[in-house]
Amino acid sequence: MSRKRKAESGEVLKIGNKTISLEGYLTKKPKTASTPSTSTSDNNTPAPSTENDTTTTATDPKEFKPSRPLTGDPSLFATRRALPLYLYQDRIRSILSKKDVLVLVGETGSGKSTQVPQFLYQERWCQRRRVKVKTKVLDKDGNEVLEEGGKAKTREETVNVGGVIAITQPRRVAATTLAGRVAKECGTPLDTSGRGTGFKGRGPKGKDGKGPKGGKEGEEWDEEKDVVEEMGKNNGGDEEVIEENGNEKKDRKDQEKGLVGYSVRFDHRVPPGTKIKYVTEGMLLQELLRDPHLRQYSAIIVDEIHERSVDVDLLSGFLKQIVTGDKAGRGGIPLKVVVMSATAQVERIKKFFSSDDSLKKGTSGEEVEYLEIEGRQFPVEVIHEPKPVPDIQEALLKTVFKIHTQEPLSDKHGKKDILCFLTGQEEIEAAQRLIEEFAETLDPKVPKVKVFPLFGQLSMEAQHEAFQPIKHPFTRKIVLATNIAETSVTVPGVRYVVDCGKAKVKQYRPRLGMESLLAKPISKSSAIQRTGRAGREGPGKCFRLYTADTFATLPKTDLPEILRTDVLGAVLTMKARGIDDVLSFPLMDRPELEAVENALVHLHVLGALGDDGRITDTGRKMVLFPVTAPYARVLLAAADPRYDCLLEAIDIISCITAGDDIFMQVRSEEDKEAVDVYRKELQRREGDLITYLNTMQRFVSTPSADRGTFCKQRRINVRNMRQALNIRKQLRSLSVKNKMLAEFPAPDAEVTYQPVSPETAERILKAFLKGFAMKTAVLAPDASYVTAHGKHVVAIHPSSSLHGVKREAIMFLEHVYTQKNYAKKVSAIQAGWIAEALAV
């Protein structure tokens, strides 16, 4: 509003205080389809093959006998047969009948995530068997009971091993939607009203996978339906033993009962007879805690391993131990592992899963089979900038309008929309303004443009808009997205990609004990992934706003998450699963020694590890809660009679761990004023934690019918609030189960709202200090806050209710370096409390 921007006539464009030369761009003749002279073909992009080209693969599938007929829903046979993977089904079966590990590389669209488990579940090795195993006798605290000689006492048991295939996914939506699709292909749909699944209260996300994230705004609040209790009761169980000669009759029986299931947090559908189970990586890690040998499974398929989450790295370590170990815990029955990746950089993975992965010996990979399958990707022409661009916004504007004026709006494959990858919200909003204002200056004969921002903090509706086909004729859609469009969501209709070559990445700095969030150059593999987004529906073009030389200097792959984050959680995960020497645990990438040492010290401070470095009772209790170690420590402290504030701590932790901030940021000034009137009522002088508590308590004491309005007035993210309620209920259940709470609290309707007293607030903050004593700062004479640990200056983040306020000392739960060294989720404390919290 304040600044009037307009396009000048001629070859120069003035927008705000920016002057952009348009020389060489935006030629008035849209039809000259000459490729820009700067165009280079990118040799590093995987040679995209056309639709029906199945002959140029590394291994010729023709040398094998014809594939077996497909089973399941015949109406889907044609689609499945057309998948590149179809020709490989016998080959995959044959490999796994001999070897235990298969590494499978398949581009997007090869069908690996849906087909591989269907190829395998009827194999002989995939049947459940009864075996005798020796198990260590444990006392009630989970410690080994020793015999007189000092050896661990064992006893013989008969157990079931195998029968189920698990497929891990990094994200919930992927697990649930894949399960739905495979169930349909198998003819045993998942959504049969949950009959026979044994679960009470199916969540509202029953038909998951709609939209980028579950939940939707304005839905009615019904507390009971939000939560699935008593999860995991029906996990394939021991209700049936399939003997060795499983025959067709039995297969039919399985189908009637449900062949496919999934298990993700808050949502489990594992019908009896499930043989194919889609799970999140975190869920399988959690199962490992109960069952270190994964006895329920004949095979684990690790999908999307190239994403290299911390969870998948840990999981790979445990799987390697099972595969290369003595298998005594499984009665000698091997566990088959199929590792699936979308990129061909798998040397490391192959070596890792061999029993000897030392790089010195050249023998690695012998036990590990490797198969590469081409995807179904249309060709994408890659165009680099001839020389480095000084201003990314300017380059983006020029490129977008070059595409828009020179390329057709659609072709026989459909719409030809533009997807731009930018680093963050700020950049996206600036680009949107530029594009929209410039579009107004275009000749009326040129098609219109409609710009859609797409980033995680946007409301569901706004995100949804970017996925809808554009209604107006003669208009091109331009989506300006963050990394969210690289892996998490797929925007349909995209045939042009504009890639700025950067992304914001979080990186943990062990020396500073804090993380940074800064824009950095992406990796080659990430650039290729972005390029691929242009070729999903037809041949496309990718414009990189950097030079071919710059591309050549990019790192091959992204730094795996385990090298970028605090390994506190990873170390506790290992310790809780019996890994005493975490430094020798097999990992594809090993964090710096300093990072591991810091984590060990931190865990010791939290009381999770004893002086001998072994996990303590406190540590074992902590891992039972699906929150990070410091939060788990807070829960234990809050349950201590000294602090006695468990329910309050749960309310706060639920709000904080529900995803992004439940308080959405308000964009316009007018909205902000209106929202602040309501938000002020929630705010407390003690700071953000007590404000969250107050918000949760006000929220749950609001009648269901009014909760939508409550959220709207305060700009509370409904999706995150719903998630917070789920977490709250889960944490309450676990507290009861772990005897930290005598009984499940009364329903919220029976509790009247009462503001937290200052005394209670003090107890709550002291309980939080038990987990966060290291994250405190004291007001210095120069009015800055200086951290107690490390003596760094921190500023209170503007999103905090204590922003601009000076108090004696603060505790903060998050610590991020962006523009400045920022403290987030801040509370006012007394300096004396810090030492008190560190004392036992």
Next chain:
DNA sequence: GAGCACTGC
């Protein structure tokens, strides 16, 4: 005065 993206019996 500012916010890449995921995720957990």
